[in-house]
Each structure stands twice: as structure tokens, then as C-alpha cells.
Amino acid sequence: MITITITAKTKGLLLAALDAHATDDALGLKTRRRNEDPRIVAPVVAAWPADADGMFRIALSLRDLTITWRAYSLNEIAAGRGQRAAAHDYAAALGLTIGVDLVDAYEYVAQRLAGSGVRGVNGDRDGWTQPCRWVICDGETPQPKHRYAASEWRRRARTHEACADVGLALRGRNTWHPRATLLFLTPREKSQTAPAPALSAVEDDAIEGLMAA
Template identity: 65%
Template structure:
């Protein structure tokens, strides 16, 4: 389980995002089984009680936190917001931090771009391609004109178009002025610490004897 800490205004925003986008196929890549319904997340968020300071500390499994993050991203993108450059602000509203709590969504991006002819990640999905980096840097340049066909600009243009078509870049922007979205990030799965093996009676007795010595 992972805990987000949100004010009521943010909680209401998240609920609205879940209502609008929880069943969007854009959030379903490698995070849900066919017999699970993402809409079950909203009742948990809605019913969670506030603490005495008025904040909601909501514990969610990694899968549900991932769906929540992506639904919120889609809602923000639909409103013309949700830029990757503002991800720190979005994370802070959930009391999350990029690095320990949010990381690069290599698998997700690769899956979203599958079939587009654009590769967002390297073969092992541990790093971005140069074309994806162009989008991630929100690269801006004058149209390359004669250099376009004979250079990397063509692949950059294709990457921007593919990202815009899949929600990874804000739509409606000039080919040479991409703006990546917060979907380039995903929650980190935090596994519970391994539990210590139970002591045998002999081990327990030996420890008691040492403590009594």
C-alpha cells in the first residue's frame, strides 16, 4: 500500500478525473486484469475520512495509485494542462516526490507508442531515445526546412506527432514546439520490507539465555 496526502479540493479533483477517465484505455496498459474495474477506486477515495488536520491520507495499492495518477493526467491534458514540466507541482499535491515516488514510465510509454513506428525507449526500456528526448525537453526550434529530410528532425517530428496522438504530448501544438505531459511519469511500486523469519523455540530460548547472562 502507498499513501497519498491530499486536501479536499485535490480529492474532489481526483474523483472527477476518475469519473471521467477511469475506463479510458490510455490508463490500462499493463496495470489491470480483465476482471478488475478501475471504477472501484473512486468509492475508496470518496469514503476515506479526513484526519484532524483536514487532510486525507489515503492508502492505495500501487495499481490503483497508477490508475489515479493517469486518470488525473488525462483530465488535466483535456483541460490543456498536465505538462511534464509541471509534474513537481502535481506530485506535491499528492505529497509525492519525483524520484522516490514517481519515476520515468519507460514500459508505459513504449506500450503507448507501439505500432506508431516511433520508439520512445531503447531496447531494454531503461532510457529514452533521442526522438523522445526531443519531446521531453519541450524542444523548440525554427522549422528546419531543407535540413528536415536529411537529418534527425524528421524522426523528432514523427515522435512529437505520435506522442500527441497518444496523450504523451499536449495536442494542438506546432510540430517544432512539443510539450511532454505528466504521463511520462508513473508511480514507483514500493514493495513491503521482507518480514524476518520466525524464530524456532530453540533460537528463542538461546536468545533468552544470552539476555539473562
């Protein structure tokens, strides 16, 4: 389980987002069992009591946190916000700074762009294609005009359009000035691997002696 720490105001925003998007296909999660239904997350968040300091420390599974993150992202995107460039601020507001990393959502993006004629990820789904990387970097470029005939510029334009159609980029932007959204990222629990114990001075000397032998 992962604990998020949020204010009462943020809790209200999360509940509004879950109410609006819990059944949205854009969540990108398949429901195989009843306890995987995205609609069960909102009652958990709603019923969670505040601590003495007024903060809500809510324990969620990674799946439920992913649902919460994507629903909140979709709400922000619908309001013309939710840019990937502001991910750090959103993570802080949602209490994701401890125990959780936001990582590239390769599988999710591949799923969202399926059937669009655009490839956002490479064949191994562990890296972005060049046109998609341009969108993610909020590519700013003068309109290519005569250079538009170059296949690379056509791919960039088509990728931006396809991303905007599925919420991966903000709608209404100039073709050559994309703004990627939070949906390019997904939460992942940080490794709990314990750090290696520090060596004493005696142990350090012993290791150095073995290496020098």
C-alpha cells in the same frame, strides 16, 4: 500500501478524473481479476474520511495509485495542462512527496506508441530514443526548413505527432515546440531499505587499521 495526503479540493478533482477516465484504455493497465478493475478506486477515495486537520490521508496500492495518477494526468491534459515540466508541483498537490518517486514510464510509453511506427524507447526499455528525448525536453528549435530532409528531423517531427496523438504530448503545438505530458512519468514506491548504521569512532579506527595492514 502508499499513503497520499490531499485536500478536500484535490480529492474532488481526483474523483472527477477517475469518473472520466477509469475505463480509458490510456490507463495502460490490464485487468485480470475483479479487484484490479480501475473503477473500484473511486469508491475507495470517495469513502475515505478526513482527519482532524481536514486533510485526507488515503492508503492505496501502487496499482491504484498508478490508476489515480494517470486518470488525473489525463484530466489535466484534456484541459491543456498536465505538462511533464510541472511534475513536481503535481506530485506535491497529490501528496506524493513522501514514500513515492516519479520515474520514467518506459513500459507505458512503449505500449502507448505501439503500432504508431515510432519508437519511444530503446530495445531494453530502459532509455529513450533520441527523437523521444527531444520531445521530453520540450524541444524548442527554429523550423529546420531545408534541414528537414535530414532523417533525424523527420523522426523528431513524427515522434512529436505520435506522442500528441496518445496524450504523451500536448495537442495543438507547433511541430518544433513540443510539450511533453505527465504520462511520461509513473509513480514508484521508494526503497524501504534501512540506512546502514553509523560507525563509532572506535570502529572507524579499527577499519582504518585493517585497511592499512
